[in-house]
Amino acid sequence: MNDTTRSPAGEALTDLILSMFRVNNLTLTWGDRLVAAYGLTSARWQILGAIVNADRAQPVAWLARDLGANRQNVQRIVNDLHEDGLVVFEPNPHHRRAHLVVLTDKGQLAYDAAIRAYNPRVNAMTEGLSLEDIQTAHRVMAALRERLDGELDAEKRD
Structure with a gap:
């Protein structure tokens, strides 16, 4: 796969990131x-x-x-x-x-x-959301934060 093609997981993560931007803006307004x-x-x-x-x-x-x-x-x-x-x-x-x-x-x-x-x-x-789904979303967000922190730290070292 070349660098200009997104994998299915990369596409899904892109959708998640775009949703996070929207949710962040709405959360701040709320x-x-x-x-x-x-x-x-x-x-x-x-x-x-x-x-x-x-x-x-x-x-x-x-x-x-x-x-x-x-x-x-x-x-x-x-x-x-x-x-x-x-x-x-x-x-x-x-x-x-x-x-x-x-x-x-x-x-x-x-x-x-x-x-x-x-x-x-x-x-x-939380109505209509299961505790398990909320906890899963939190784990995904925490993992993404950790990876982004790692990328930013690597850029600082370069």
Whole structure:
């Protein structure tokens, strides 16, 4: 097979990737509407979630890595969260310039409100989908993420 011909699996993966693009856009719009009342956007909510779910306070670069996002974009959003009093910066004992990002009480309240709005909506969205299908989709997405990370890492080395 030459490089210009897609295999059946390659065609199926292309269809999946195109669907992922569409789902991503729809998910962001849906999330923006869901959390707007709490002064959040999908991007802000995602970063608050990364902070909440981290084992300990992290600098922006680590949050970006965990999210698979661009550090500069995460920094911009964290700065906005800071301006709104949802996070604060604390000294990092391991790095003088890379401050730790810490959720404030106001940030925790906004995150908790967003989750309270999200849970019933996501539960309703599962209707007609089996747990097994959802778990399979997650495994496929995780494998694809791992392969894409590997390709990007290889490009950095070249």
